[in-house]
Amino acid sequence: MQRDIEIAELRRLTQYIDDNFDYDFKNYAMSSFTRRVRRVIELYKFTSVEALIKKFKNNPSFFQEFVSEITVNVTEMFRDPTFWSSLRDEIIPDVIKEHRKISIWHAGCSSGEEVISMCILLKELDCLESATIVATDIDQSIINKAKKASFSAKNMELNKQNYERYGGKNDFLSYFVEDEGFFYIKPELIERVSFRVQDLVKGNPFSKFDLILCRNVMIYFNQTLQNEVLKKLHGSLFKYGNLAIGSKESLIWCDIANKFVVVNNEEKIYKKIKD
Amino acid sequence: MNSSFFHNKYKGIVIGGSAGSFKPITKLLADLPKDFPIPIFLCLHRLKHVRHGFIEALSIKSSKPILEPLDKEIVRPGMVYLAPANYHLCIELGNTMSLSTEGLVNNSRPAIDLTFKSAAYVYKEKLIGILFSGANKDGALGMKAIKDKGGVTIIQDPEESMMNTMPLSAKQVTEIDFCLEAEKITNFLLDLYKAYQK
Numbered sequence: 001m002q003r004d005i006e007i008a009e010l011r012r013l014t015q016y017i018d019d020n021f022d023y024d025f026k027n028y029a030m031s032s033f034t035r036r037v038r039r040v041i042e043l044y045k046f047t048s049v050e051a052l053i054k055k056f057k058n059n060p061s062f063f064q065e066f067v068s069e070i071t072v073n074v075t076e077m078f079r080d081p082t083f084w085s086s087l088r089d090e091i092i093p094d095v096i097k098e099h100r101k102i103s104i105w106h107a108g109c110s111s112g113e114e115v116i117s118m119c120i121l122l123k124e125l126d127c128l129e130s131a132t133i134v135a136t137d138i139d140q141s142i143i144n145k146a147k148k149a150s151f152s153a154k155n156m157e158l159n160k161q162n163y164e165r166y167g168g169k170n171d172f173l174s175y176f177v178e179d180e181g182f183f184y185i186k187p188e189l190i191e192r193v194s195f196r197v198q199d200l201v202k203g204n205p206f207s208k209f210d211l212i213l214c215r216n217v218m219i220y221f222n223q224t225l226q227n228e229v230l231k232k233l234h235g236s237l238f239k240y241g242n243l244a245i246g247s248k249e250s251l252i253w254c255d256i257a258n259k260f261v262v263v264n265n266e267e268k269i270y271k272k273i274k275d
Numbered sequence: 276m277n278s279s280f281f282h283n284k285y286k287g288i289v290i291g292g293s294a295g296s297f298k299p300i301t302k303l304l305a306d307l308p309k310d311f312p313i314p315i316f317l318c319l320h321r322l323k324h325v326r327h328g329f330i331e332a333l334s335i336k337s338s339k340p341i342l343e344p345l346d347k348e349i350v351r352p353g354m355v356y357l358a359p360a361n362y363h364l365c366i367e368l369g370n371t372m373s374l375s376t377e378g379l380v381n382n383s384r385p386a387i388d389l390t391f392k393s394a395a396y397v398y399k400e401k402l403i404g405i406l407f408s409g410a411n412k413d414g415a416l417g418m419k420a421i422k423d424k425g426g427v428t429i430i431q432d433p434e435e436s437m438m439n440t441m442p443l444s445a446k447q448v449t450e451i452d453f454c455l456e457a458e459k460i461t462n463f464l465l466d467l468y469k470a471y472q473k
């Protein structure tokens with residue numbers, strides 16, 4: 001498809017999806033969402049947005065595939081190493097000292113790299129046993145992948161570098177078992193993690209946490225949706241719980257920014273101070 | 276030079292560059308007046324895991340402050356924005372910028388094509404695209420998008436560019452309004468500045 005996708009076409013698409021599949025992409029950020037739709041159209045050789053909608057009509061099960069393609073799953077272990085060291089040195093020890101346990105939610109966990117980083121961090125702090133971890137994503141197939149927790153050798157190079165920048169104290173690869181070019185995380189490391197499909201847009205708060213990581217997820221939403229989702233994240237935190245967003249995101253523009261204080265501005269870690 | 280280019284209706288300037296572009300771009304930023312009014316978006320290929328240092332190096336000589344925008348930050352007149360390491364920078368309708376971690380485009384993140392295309396979509400004929408030296412093709416299709424929407428396209432003269440693949444690739448896929456040496460690009464913007472003083 002050569003020409004631009006028009007806003008009216010996008011509206012028809014997102015409305016159709018909302019009416020028929022109960023997912024709401026209307027308030028995803030325009031430029032990246034349009035690119036993702038275009039990508040699907042090119043990948044499957046549809047001729048237009050209409051043709052894509054027709055495909056949904058004829059074959060509703062195609063929708064899950066669409067969700068997988070439309071979402072951006074790029075992730076790394078120990079992405080932004082200094083973020084992880086501030087969790088290790090400041091945030092998590094504080095929670096443990098206060099409550100002797102910690103509940104963590106990875107919202108938009110993608111293929112699980114962030115969750116694995118967390119488990120390794122907790123293990124090295126000797127408090128993995130004190131943690132309950134929930135990891136969610138909108139995309140069923142990426143959650144299946146996260147559960148499998150196998151990583152290609154190609155990606156492990158970067159993961160290992162990040163771990164070293166973070167100041168990890170062990171042989172990184174010792175946390176994995178290698179098999180035919182893939183690295184599997186040792187099962188005991190992630191046995192406390194519950195992986196689930198959950199939609200931040202349509203879903204409601206389901207529990208309360210001491211720490212929520214929602215990194216590089218809300219950048220795909222427009223400001224209206226960022227506001228809505230932030231309210232849900234706020235509602236899912238205990239008072240004085242911590243929220244971490246991506247290193248290039250901000251809460252400043254959100255309605256309820258005043259219910260948080262900045263704990264670490266560089267690493268974008270906030271604390272809920274008001275209900 | 277055709278005077279029809281020198282008006283005060285521009286909403287943005289996007290600048291792309293890779294290998295060999297750092298020097299001419301720092302020079303350009305140093306020579307622009309502090310109150311140059313049009314927002315500038317820089318998309319330069321840079322090391323993925325070096326979060327700091329780059330912006331400081333760019334800023335040393337710059338007359339204007341340079342910012343790495345946060346996601347959904349509002350575009351303000353007269354600012355210089357630099358695409359952060361490891362994120363694509365896009366311009367959104369409604370005068371904001373957004374960031375994305377979508378896969379590499381032309382082997383790059385940030386990719387010049389994405390910044391340019393999104394800016395072309397939003398600013399249309401009120402956009403100037405400038406492509407400097409570089410050793411790959413990133414930016415060429417972005418320049419085409421700018422031209423197709425009626426914007427102005429400028430490349431650094433391939434003769435002068437340390438690496439000429441980038442400006443040449445743009446020239447192959449679209450019409451280039453001006454092919455200029457770096458210093459002349461600065462002069463172009465200074466003439467434009469005058470149009471805004473009136």
Ligand SMILES: C[S@@+](CC[C@H](N)C(=O)[O-])C[C@H]1O[C@@H](n2cnc3c(N)ncnc32)[C@H](O)[C@@H]1O
Pocket residue numbers: 071072073074075076079107108109110111114136137138139142198199200201202214215216217220246376
């Ligand atoms: C770029 S990844 C971020 C992964 C990880 N948090 C990181 O920072 O490396 C964004 C993830 O958000 C998920 N996502 C997008 N929309 C969502 C929604 N409405 N609810 C839950 N997850 C969503 C995508 O499926 C994708 O896996």
